[in-house]
Amino acid sequence: MSDRIPGFSTLAIHAGAQPDPSTGARVTPIYQTTSFVFDDVDHAASLFGLQAFGNIYTRITNPTTAVLEERVAALEGGTAALAVASGHSAQLLAFHTMMTPGDNIVAANKLYGGSINQLNHSFKSFGWEVKWADANDPESFAALIDDRTRAIFIESLANPGGVVVDLEAISKVAKAHNVPLVVDNTLATPYLCRPIEHGADIVLHSLTKFMGGHGNSMGGVIVDGGSYDWSSTDRYPMLSKPRPEYSGMVLHETFGNFAFAIACRVLGLRDLGPAISPMNSFMILTGIETLPLRMQRHSDNALKVAQHLAGHDKVAWVSYAGLPSDANHERQQKYMPKGAGAVFTFGVKGGYEAGVALVSNCQILSHLANIGDTRSLIIHPASTTHRQLTDEQKTAAGAGPDVVRLSIGLEDAEDIIADLDQALASV
Amino acid sequence: MSEKAVSEPQHDTYPDSYIRAILDDVKTIAMVGASPNTVRPSYFVLKYMLSKGYEVFPINPGHAGKEILGQTVYASLADVPSPIDMVDIFRNSDAALAVTQEALQLSPLPKVIWMQLSVTNEEAAKLAEAAGVRVVMNRCPKIEYGRLSGEIGWTGVNSRTLSAKRPALKGGFQHRGLRKD
Known part of the structure; x- marks a missing residue:
């Protein structure tokens, strides 16, 4: 060598x-x-x-x-x-x-x-x-x-x-x-x-x-x-x-x-x-051998989905550092300029019940407690991963009642977006 | 291979080729500050270098005439009865100058002055290099051998080397050598 x-x-x-x-x-x-x-x-x-x-x-x-x-x-x-x-x-x-x-x-x-x-x-x-x-x-x-x-x-x-x-x-x-x-x-x-x-x-x-x-x-x-x-x-x-x-x-x-x-x-x-x-x-x-390829696709897909949700009328807010309007965007550009990763949260209008309904309606996104899969994943933290925390802790940890967390996978971004659209339609 | 090595290395980083050439070239090592205490780093290094086939002369005036791992301990470099290829300094940075001066009195001259991890002495390095002796500072030959042979990766340590070639095996199941490439 x-x-x-x-x-x-x-x-x-x-x-x-x-x-x-x-x-x-x-x-x-x-x-x-x-x-x-x-x-x-x-x-x-x-x-x-x-x-x-x-x-x-x-x-x-x-x-x-x-x-x-x-x-x-x-x-x-x-x-x-x-x-x-x-x-x-x-x-x-x-x-x-x-x-x-x-x-x-x-x-x-x-x-x-x-x-x-x-x-x-x-x-x-x-x-x-x-x-x-x-x-x-x-x-x-x-x-x-x-x-x-x-x-x-x-x-x-x-x-x-x-x-x-x-x-x-x-x-x-x-x-x-x-x-x-x-x-x-x-x-x-x-x-x-x-x-x-x-x-x-x-x-x-x-x-x-x-x-x-x-x-x-x-x-x-x-x-x-x-x-x-x-x-x-x-x-x-x-x-x-x-x-x-x-x-x-x-x-x-x-x-x-x-x-x-x-x-x-x-x-x-x-x-x-x-x-x-x-x-x-x-x-x-x-x-790990494909980590560079996967992380780039995860980040690129997540940005497309975040951009779509940011314009959706049933979505109150989107928190994704890859969006130029996001409070974390400047630090993302400094510390992780190639992308902001696959995981982000958004607020569904209608609070706790709407969050539970949304995860139940998805057909391609899997409702489960993991992140970082080739598959796109969705979870409502307040009713699952963060349910042991007090309401104050939930909010402090970014897991309030209306929060939905996505881990965007490696599928076609258009299919992920279509699934979220149909799931949001009946919320 | 040794002749291709960089002749005047920067002492904050050494190319792998420079270290590999030294470990390849050297057959006998005098270890100044070798300890008979089995949990001291110098004992570890002595034992490891012996296991890789180097002849190691422990130097420690407090233990002169006794043995460490079957090797006779000498009071000083001058007492070692055969030529020394490399002087490995397990003393503090200040003491490294006097050890180097002593080493440069040897005949034949050693090929390498090696100062252990955390030991650096620029004045000693200049003296040695002026005499045509290669210098390594602030490194451990056990770690470097383990790194370049790939053995150190068995403990999760970043060897900072890549290879698509067969590792060089020595005897036994868990015993690698330096590949000639």
């Missing part, structure tokens, strides 16, 4: 994947095995002591999953990655590596409803607190940071409201307080936006969505940006202090700028266990 730096589409196909050395298989094989034979006792000892690279047990590493990890790390411009069972478990392991009881996360109030639940309720039982900042106001993050704050957590393109956060302004706040910036990049994908280039220290994904892209496999990933100095403070003992799990090893000193990914793997995944199946890693890898 020459010293030329490959482009995004080349990385999406090749990063991490050499031909299989024992068979010549060009596509990464599905290494559907729990365990790996050691060469000898010394090799086993080296692996258990983290002294050699290699595989022991699929809960910790797997050769199919490793290709997925390196692929995503390359696409995001990170130093390393760890793939896990779901986006939620990626969040669990990332925060587990940074938090002790009594610590807190300052999070944007515009997040996926499932993440709001995880932070508000499940994490509370670990003694991890969350403080909610205004996603549109970087200074509101600064005002909430205290000496127990261990991370700032935002979505680059927020689900479902279509808010494009000001990554660079929030990164400035994070750096001023020496707190790592964690960015969920699920909706944008690295094709549309690469948060590390704008100051993110850690990037998370639900691979279940656009990265896999076909609605067939669950997965999540933690990407280490390699930018945060874990030894600059004593607040991250998993990285900066000798670890009893590994005979006193200091992970940041030993693994340098990919120590966070290693810590999530050997202290988080090893002990908490949400490993991704090699089969799912394979499916997601196959999806």
